[in-house]
Amino acid sequence: MENHIRNRTVLITGATSGFGRQLAFDLLEYEVDLILVSRSQDKLRALREELARHTRRALEIHALDVRDRLAVEKTLAEILERRKVHILVNNAGLALGLDPIDRGNPDHWDTMIDTNLKGLLYVSKPVIAQMRELDTAHVVNIGSMAGRMPYPGGNAYCASKAAVHALGEAMNADLLGTNVKVSTIAPGAADTNFSPTRFEGDLEKARDVYEGFTPLSAEDVSRAILCVLNTPPHVNIQYMDILPTAQRNPYLLHRGE
Numbered sequence: 001m002e003n004h005i006r007n008r009t010v011l012i013t014g015a016t017s018g019f020g021r022q023l024a025f026d027l028l029e030y031e032v033d034l035i036l037v038s039r040s041q042d043k044l045r046a047l048r049e050e051l052a053r054h055t056r057r058a059l060e061i062h063a064l065d066v067r068d069r070l071a072v073e074k075t076l077a078e079i080l081e082r083r084k085v086h087i088l089v090n091n092a093g094l095a096l097g098l099d100p101i102d103r104g105n106p107d108h109w110d111t112m113i114d115t116n117l118k119g120l121l122y123v124s125k126p127v128i129a130q131m132r133e134l135d136t137a138h139v140v141n142i143g144s145m146a147g148r149m150p151y152p153g154g155n156a157y158c159a160s161k162a163a164v165h166a167l168g169e170a171m172n173a174d175l176l177g178t179n180v181k182v183s184t185i186a187p188g189a190a191d192t193n194f195s196p197t198r199f200e201g202d203l204e205k206a207r208d209v210y211e212g213f214t215p216l217s218a219e220d221v222s223r224a225i226l227c228v229l230n231t232p233p234h235v236n237i238q239y240m241d242i243l244p245t246a247q248r249n250p251y252l253l254h255r256g257e
């Protein structure tokens with residue numbers, strides 16, 4: 001296997017579940033150091049323990065809410081003083097609710113925008129400031145099909161992901177002439193903890209989302225992230241859509257099975 005990221009340090013936000021967790025495991029094969037971030041210290045500890053059974057590479061964990069700007073600044077300053085972060089995967093994010101705009105919950109809107117958009121900005125700033133000085137560096141932002149094509153009830157979530165897509169382009173514009181590449185990966189329906197979170201623990205509703213078709217798995221999306229990451233320094237895959245074959249866009253979904 002060609003390995004363009006050997007010995008790099010990778011910081012993943014939202015590392016304890018779904019895409020982020022799978023990526024942490026898949027990255028072990030690439031001989032990188034990992035810095036893993038999510039809110040839950042318990043889940044991070046359990047994850048580190050599991051990962052440590054398969055690697056001797058450095059595994060740092062940081063319980064951090066990406067919405068908390070001061071905490072992000074403090075934690076990132078401490079990390080960046082000690083080590084170089086070559087790869088940042090801005091993955092932490094969530095959807096809450098699926099109500100039309102006039103019935104939406106403004107607290108949900110705040111949480112989604114604060115996490116998916118503002119949290120991504122807070123984390124990116126100090127990391128990219130250091131990346132400018134590195135020989136090669138890469139930021140991967142996890143967008144969504146929802147950011148490209150909004151659907152009924154998606155309102156604030158779709159808007160937050162459209163903003164992530166715009167930021168990816170804006171970051172690439174700001175970083176012209178540097179060695180820092182920026183990529184946006186936009187998955188369609190994927191079976192992770194995303195839907196249980198969206199429906200606040202209603203597992204029946206969550207299951208219905210994937211009824212009658214084969215959704216993406218965390219493995220599928222992790223492989224796409226790795227494909228984008230493991231490119232030579234002069235190659236930047238700036239944008240990638242990845243959807244289940246049964247889903248061509250949010251409206252064209254074949255529930256045939």
Ligand code: NDP
Nearest residue numbers: 014016017018019038039040065066092093190192193194
């Ligand atoms: P999961 O719910 O399985 O994982 C979300 C992760 O984000 C968890 O580790 C969670 O950990 C962490 N997280 C949530 N809020 C915060 C926060 N404020 N600060 C730090 N970490 C946080 O979802 P997915 O793996 O599916 O989602 C990952 C990303 O992919 C999200 O940005 C999502 O919007 C996007 N996406 C998902 C799709 C899908 O269908 N699954 C499709 C397209 C995009 P903890 O709760 O401990 O903080």
Ligand code: 8X3
Nearest residue numbers: 144145146188189250
């Ligand atoms: C998550 C996928 O299309 O259910 O971003 O919003 S979708």
